[in-house]
Structure formats: structure tokens, C-alpha cells
Amino acid sequence: GIQVEQSPPDLILQEGANSTLRCNFSDSVNNLQWFHQNPWGQLINLFYIPSGTKQNGRLSATTVATERYSLLYISSSQTTDSGVYFCAVLSPSGTYKYIFGTGTRLKVLA
Amino acid sequence: DGGITQSPKYLFRKEGQNVTLSCEQNLNHDAMYWYRQDPGQGLRLIYYSQIVNDFQKGDIAEGYSVSREKKESFPLTVTSAQKNPTAFYLCASSIDPETSDYEQYFGPGTRLTVT
Numbered sequence: 001g002i003q004v005e006q007s008p009p010d011l012i013l014q015e016g017a018n019s020t021l022r023c024n025f026s027d028s029v030n031n032l033q034w035f036h037q038n039p040w041g042q043l044i045n046l047f048y049i050p051s052g053t054k055q056n057g058r059l060s061a062t063t064v065a066t067e068r069y070s071l072l073y074i075s076s077s078q079t080t081d082s083g084v085y086f087c088a089v090l091s092p093s094g095t096y097k098y099i100f101g102t103g104t105r106l107k108v109l110a
Numbered sequence: 111d112g113g114i115t116q117s118p119k120y121l122f123r124k125e126g127q128n129v130t131l132s133c134e135q136n137l138n139h140d141a142m143y144w145y146r147q148d149p150g151q152g153l154r155l156i157y158y159s160q161i162v163n164d165f166q167k168g169d170i171a172e173g174y175s176v177s178r179e180k181k182e183s184f185p186l187t188v189t190s191a192q193k194n195p196t197a198f199y200l201c202a203s204s205i206d207p208e209t210s211d212y213e214q215y216f217g218p219g220t221r222l223t224v225t
Contacts, residue, residue, distance in 0.1 A: 030212075031212045031213075033214060035216075041147075041198055041200075041218070041219045042216070042218050042219065043202075045214075048211075048213040086152065088214065090212055095166070096158065096205065097158060098155075098204075100152055100153045101152070102152045103152050
């Protein structure tokens with residue numbers, strides 16, 4: 001089945017710094033999402049981005065489907081950005097299962 | 111407000127008891143999902159349902175059961191056969207039949223502790 005890998009696994013930043021999180025996937029996909037899991041466990045939708053580039057405030061994402069990767073950019077990081085970032089793809093097998101990456105744990109220091 | 115509700119937020123049970131976690135959505139989504147998350151780990155799929163009265167096992171279905179009698183509801187029962195039931199359980203839904211949008215949305219989760 002399709003494999004989804006995220007890097008780096010852990011990241012510590014000083015407030016105000018920028019960062020790039022990466023999601024690689026092993027097969028062609030038509031759907032890709034980025035989520036932020038906050039310290040209370042809630043998964044918050046950041047981007048639904050099968051291809052192209054989207055921006056939302058300090059966050060932006062780019063998916064290059066032909067090269068099988070997606071990037072999440074966080075600029076001017078804030079302590080509230082701390083948590084775990086997951087990417088997920090819809091399995092190409094037609095089963096409507098989503099395959100999640102193992103996540104990037106981000107800690108932003110004040 | 112459209113969304114997914116899970117109840118209760120925290121649940122405590124004694125070993126050997128079955129427990130049912132509730133998940134309701136008013137997004138008119140076709141598909142619903144249950145995931146399990148252990149501390150510091152990622153999400154693992156327990157069961158999913160693409161349509162009413164049909165569901166499929168995910169990667170870790172043993173010791174769990176589900177039903178999908180209504181489009182809006184997808185309850186999960188954690189049975190006494192589940193060896194390590196203490197975990198954070200997340201429900202999700204996706205597939206808007208009107209737009210064919212596959213974006214997945216999550217409920218707030220239920221933390222289950224079994225002692």
C-alpha cells in the first residue's frame with residue numbers, strides 16, 4: 001500500500017522563526033490534507049491541497065503531485081503553533097481510506 | 111453549526127466492561143471513520159463506513175465493533191476483548207455527496223481510560 005513519510009519527526013523553534021515540514025508519499029494521489037493537532041488533541045484542518053499552492057495567513061502549503069511530495073511552510077512561528085502536524089492522503093486503492101504520516105512534532109519556544 | 115460531535119470527552123471504565131463511544135455528524139457526509147491514537151503516536155484506523163449499513167475493518171479492528179444504521183451516526187463499541195483499550199479515540203467524516211469533496215473532518219475525541 002501507499003507509504004506516507006513526514007520529516008523532520010521533531011522540530012524546536014524560537015518564536016518568530018520560519019520552518020518547512022515535508023510529506024513524501026509513495027504513489028500517485030488525488031487528495032492530500034495537512035492537519036494540526038493541538039495540545040488538547042483536536043485535529044484542525046489546515047489545507048486540503050491535492051496539488052498547487054495555497055496560503056492562509058502565516059501558513060502556506062505546496063503539493064507537487066508528480067514528484068510525490070507536499071511542503072507546509074510556517075512563517076513567523078508563534079507558541080500557539082506548537083503541536084503535531086500530520087499529512088494524510090486518500091488511498092488510491094478506491095477504498096476511501098486515508099493514510100496518515102507519522103507526524104512532525106513542533107515546539108515553539110517563547 | 112456543522113460539525114462532528116463525540117461524547118463523552120472523558121470516559122472511565124473497569125476492565126471487562128464493554129463501552130460505547132458516540133459519534134454524530136451533521137455535515138451530510140457519506141463516509142465516517144474511527145481512529146485510535148496512543149500517547150506520542152500517530153493515528154491508526156479502526157473501522158470505516160462508506161455508506162449506511164456497511165462498514166469495513168481498518169488496520170486494528172480486533173476487539174472493536176461498529177454500526178452504521180443512520181448516515182449521521184457511527185458509534186464505536188470497545189469490547190472486553192480489546193487488550194489495551196486505554197487510548198484517545200477520534201471520529202472523522204468525509205465525502206460530501208453534492209460536491210464530491212473528499213476533505214476529512216475530525217471530532218474533538220474521547221479519552222478512554224480502562225483500569
